[in-house]
Amino acid sequence: MFYDLNIPWTPTDPHLPRTLAFLDDLGYSVVALNHTISGKLPAILTSAIPDPPLPPKDLPRNRLEIKRRVTLVLTETYQNARLAELARAYDVLAVRPIDERSFQLACGSLDCDVISLDLTQRLPFFFKFKTLSEAVRSGKKLEICYSQALLGDSTARRNLISNATQLIRASRGRGLLISSEAKTALGCRGPWDVVNLAAVWGLGQERGVEAVSREARSVVVMARMKREGYRGVVDVVFGGEKPAGLVGEEKKNGEGKKGPGKVDVAGNGQKRKADVLGEEGAADGAEKPVSKREAKRRARVARDAAQNDSSIEAAKAGADTEALEKG
Template sequence: MVKFHDLNIARVKDAVAQKHTLRIACRLGYEVVAVTTVLKNGDELTAAPPPIELQLTKEEQQNFQQLSRITVVLSDKTNNSYLGNDKIKSYDILAVQPTTEKSFQVACSELNVDLITFDFSTWLGFHLKHQYVQTALRLGKYFEFTYGPAIRDTTCRRYVFQNTTDFVQRKEGQNTIISSGAEWPTDLRAPYDVANLAILFGMKEGQAKSSLTSTPRALLLKAATRRLTVKSSITIGHVTSIPEKDKWKIEGSKPPSTDAGKRQNTDDHDEPKKKKSKKLKSN
């Protein structure tokens, strides 16, 4: 079974409303959900808050996964040096939202981020140049668009359609994820309905479904390599964190240290030879 992802649900101050939104998302069939904190210029950076406790049933709790995400709003003046910070690494996904052409170029080429997102509910203010998009794709970065504003407001809808169709044509639907950007539960829609909407935005049917299932999964794996690995190749973990069934790998890799063990091994090798010789004599 494929898991449906919604990697952008806005963090709201009202805890009860937040719980309700997440519960509705679970009910609609989403299994992986990320709660987004938006960091604008001048805001104080804090570590990732713990996942919100939802009173779900046992089965729902097993299937439902809650992640944290930070979206940094980029402008020309922002200092990007803190993006490798430990506090930023505490979030599961790091996304940037460029507001100018220069910041879009920087986000596509220089910054080590997982996801580039845009505010499609208004006019962007710059053109998404093919050259920058291609460099971002080559570096394995992902793009996102949100359908929430299109449902919320009819004036926003026109801008969302205009921007997303243009965006999908440019990129041919590669490395794109679709998320809700929901502040209220009414902005959410069921996964298959969202796939239908994506066809309206100009995506093909297969792309529309994979932008909710396999592409976000690949994005999460990429984010994990950024956070937890040394140059995307080595991870370091404690021995106790290894599950029971995989412990034989560590025991098997221990070098044989005692002499007694060696002797036993040599005896074992000799025995079959003797047996063979006995057999020959009997014949």
């Protein structure tokens, strides 16, 4: 399966149906529509991309799987506090640093899926292996977009080739993701053409195939685990709850009685008291079990009663002896 996780999306894009159909013909299985946010985040974070993004008649005939992605341009530090809320509204969360400080922050502490750089610009910093390895070790992917090298001007093409070569050399070919970022179908290329283009930039063929298949798939899977699982590790698929109709039938038939300490499945999930055992024991003629406190109290009462009886008997014996002496 081949992935293209960066297709720019706008609400009024007349070229989007044709672009998706062309990507489907090229052999891609999963495509992500990208919505870019720059500046202050809205108060209510919801997905701007509808689901489905297009009417059924405009979707590709092979039913191309379409994901929703958001790219946040890192301009201010206050945006980082709402990244988790923003990630829940989309399938993939990407950040785009603009300077060295934001790039180091994205590679380090920010919880994101993809680090996307505008490689058509002359970057004010150099890529370092230590910084990139920290991002790769935490599961983040570094994205290279190739459409500007095909449709851009000479300056953009020169900067993209230079930055992509430097990024491949500094990362040693690990943790890379190749996307198109094509606004029209003219900027899209087939998966094997992308692999050959990356080989020209210095990325090995095996790493190039992983950049459009396995690495991209890991982005989608890990993003889903973060949203639906617990800390990206545990995914609760089915908790074993009984259907409501089955529970109602058990109540009606008198089934599902529990002993002390058992969970009440038909009710609120709390522990039932031991009065059920008393009802069942009454039918069998058995006594209700005595608690430790009650047993101690009964022993103390019996001991006090025995002491009282012994004192009464001693008094009677003394009275009889005195009567005999007087007689």
